[in-house]
Amino acid sequence: MSTKAKSKKVNKAWLHDHINDPYVKLATREGYRARAAYKLKEIDESLGLVKPGQLVVDLGSTPGAWSQYLRRRMSPEGAAVGTLNGTIIALDMLAMEPIEGVTFIQGDFREAELLEQVLGVLAGRKADLVVSDMAPNISGIHSADGARIAHLIELAVDFAQHHLKPEGALVAKLFHGGGYDESVKLFKASFRTVKPFKPKASRDKSAETFLVGMGLKALDTP
Numbered sequence: 001m002s003t004k005a006k007s008k009k010v011n012k013a014w015l016h017d018h019i020n021d022p023y024v025k026l027a028t029r030e031g032y033r034a035r036a037a038y039k040l041k042e043i044d045e046s047l048g049l050v051k052p053g054q055l056v057v058d059l060g061s062t063p064g065a066w067s068q069y070l071r072r073r074m075s076p077e078g079a080a081v082g083t084l085n086g087t088i089i090a091l092d093m094l095a096m097e098p099i100e101g102v103t104f105i106q107g108d109f110r111e112a113e114l115l116e117q118v119l120g121v122l123a124g125r126k127a128d129l130v131v132s133d134m135a136p137n138i139s140g141i142h143s144a145d146g147a148r149i150a151h152l153i154e155l156a157v158d159f160a161q162h163h164l165k166p167e168g169a170l171v172a173k174l175f176h177g178g179g180y181d182e183s184v185k186l187f188k189a190s191f192r193t194v195k196p197f198k199p200k201a202s203r204d205k206s207a208e209t210f211l212v213g214m215g216l217k218a219l220d221t222p
């Protein structure tokens with residue numbers, strides 16, 4: 001079979017799975033922009049991370065399903081509009097359709113300039129929760145992809161170390177085979193409690209998984 005034919009077959013299979021995916025159907029029914037909302041929901045329902053009144057930073061937020069979930073959790077009656085009890089700062093290198101009450105910054109998290117903008121919005125405040133669903137474009141070259149993923153995790157952990165409250169938490173997506181062991185080590189060096197999490201909404205076929213770090217260790221503690 002030619003490469004073109006193979007890729008057509010893979011696309012057809014993906015489309016079939018996507019259309020029949022219960023989380024895709026649920027997301028459409030509940031007004032979420034992506035099925036990804038249910039991954040964060042499951043992590044939150046298991047660990048009780050999101051609470052009204054918090055300051056939450058959403059890294060790699062586009063199209064916005066995690067921000068939508070956060071917004072509903074931090075609103076009276078789970079409303080998608082109206083009063084938001086808390087602060088949500090979302091960022092992504094791609095544009096994001098506005099979500100009422102969510103401050104969005106467009107830029108590359110690896111760039112110092114973007115970090116400056118985030119710090120400007122934080123205005124000296126520390127976050128209760130940082131969530132990162134950032135994923136680089138996959139090139140197919142295993143070592144390069146692993147390094148890119150690991151770099152984003154390092155940046156998210158570094159951001160958390162400097163801008164989370166001592167009892168705060170970081171949720172970050174990572175990939176088996178993409179520097180997973182090193183990322184676990186880094187989380188364990190940075191947080192008092194570290195939990196791996198593979199939500200049901202994360203497709204079985206996908207190598208993605210999540211790490212949750214809770215309670216910062218002092219920066220100078222090994």
Ligand SMILES: C[S@@+](CC[C@H](N)C(=O)[O-])C[C@H]1O[C@@H](n2cnc3c(N)ncnc32)[C@H](O)[C@@H]1O
Pocket residue numbers: 033034036037059060061062063064065066067091092093094107108109110133134135136137
């Ligand atoms: C899986 S999507 C996030 C989905 C989102 N959590 C949601 O619920 O809609 C991953 C996002 O990470 C973003 N991303 C990847 N690398 C980034 C970087 N260096 N800086 C900012 N955003 C990045 C991508 O642009 C993409 O929108």
